[in-house]
Structure formats: structure tokens, C-alpha cells
Amino acid sequence: MLTWKLRPWSLDDLESLVKYADNLNIARYLTDMFPHPYTEKDARRFIKMSQIDQPCRIFAIEVNGEAAGGIGIHPQGDIHVKCAELGYWLAESYWGKGIMTGAVKEMTEYAFDKFDILRLYARPFSNNTGSQRVLERTGFKLEARLEKSIYKYGEVLDELIYSMIRV
């Protein structure tokens, strides 16, 4: 049986973070800010960065006692100060088991509870059916399709914008 929870990252997660994040099948669906290959130096920098903000914005997804993914919100600035972007990834070995659907639900509640935002949004690539399904299942609304907005690994893709608005 799988058990999972969200919790802050710790430097004890270095090994599992590198093990699971160093995967082209994950990097191909994320911006180039997510390194590939994913080294221990990348993991250390990321974990330290995730520990700066209070309240915590970036959580590890712990599955069966091991950090096996990440989910975070990124509050925006300037005129977009009432908006935050949601980002997430999960170790490939745990895909398709409903974990991210649960994690996105939990993170959405946390984001509207702890941050003074009106709008939470995510921007999956058009080839990322899994992420689109997660967002649909958790009540996000498809707002826009930005045609040919993305160039990733030699391929031109559309970008989809899904949002959840505070009522």
C-alpha cells in the first residue's frame, strides 16, 4: 500500500531527490529551470532555496517514507501580486496512482488559506495529458491555449493555462 504526504524538504532528501528527479521523462514536461541531468549540486541548491520562504511554498511529496516528488506555489509580483503559479512533479515509478490529484487538492487549499491570492494557475504543455487530467480532476478550469508558445527539446508545443479562482 502507498502512503504519501506533503512536508518541507530537508537536506536528508538529497539522495532520493537526485534519484527521482534525474529523469528525462520528467524534465521534458517542465521548464528549463528544472535541470537535466539533475545533479547533487542542483538538489542541494533547490532544497536550500525551498527552505527560505515562510510560510513554506515548496513541499516534498513523501511516498512510503521517501521524498519522491515536489509541489510548490510561486507567488507573482507587481500587478500580478494576487496570482500564484502552481508547479509539480512526481517520480515516474509512482505515476497513475492518484497521488498528484491528492497533492494538488491539498496544495490548492493551502495556497488559498495561507496566501493573499485570488488566482492559482498552472501551465501544462499541450503534450502533457497526465497533468491536464490532474488539473481537470481537481477543479481547475481551462482558460487558454497559447499556440506555439513553447520550444522544448527541439519541439514546438502549445501551452495551456488552467486556473482556480478564489470565490
Ligand SMILES: CC(C)(COP(=O)(O)OP(=O)(O)OC[C@H]1O[C@@H](n2cnc3c(N)ncnc32)[C@H](O)[C@@H]1OP(=O)(O)O)[C@@H](O)C(=O)NCCC(=O)NCCS
Ligand atoms: C503529470 C503528473 C504530475 C501526474 O501525476 P500522477 O500522480 O501520475 O497523476 P494521477 O495519478 O493523480 O492521475 C490523474 C489522472 O491523470 C491520468 N494520467 C496520469 N498520467 C497520465 C498520462 N501520462 N497520460 C494520460 N493520463 C494520465 C490518470 O490516469 C488519472 O486519470 P483518471 O482520473 O481518469 O483516472 C506526473 O505524470 C509527472 O510528474 N509528470 C512529469 C512532470 C510534470 O508533467 N509536471 C507537471 C507540469 S505542468
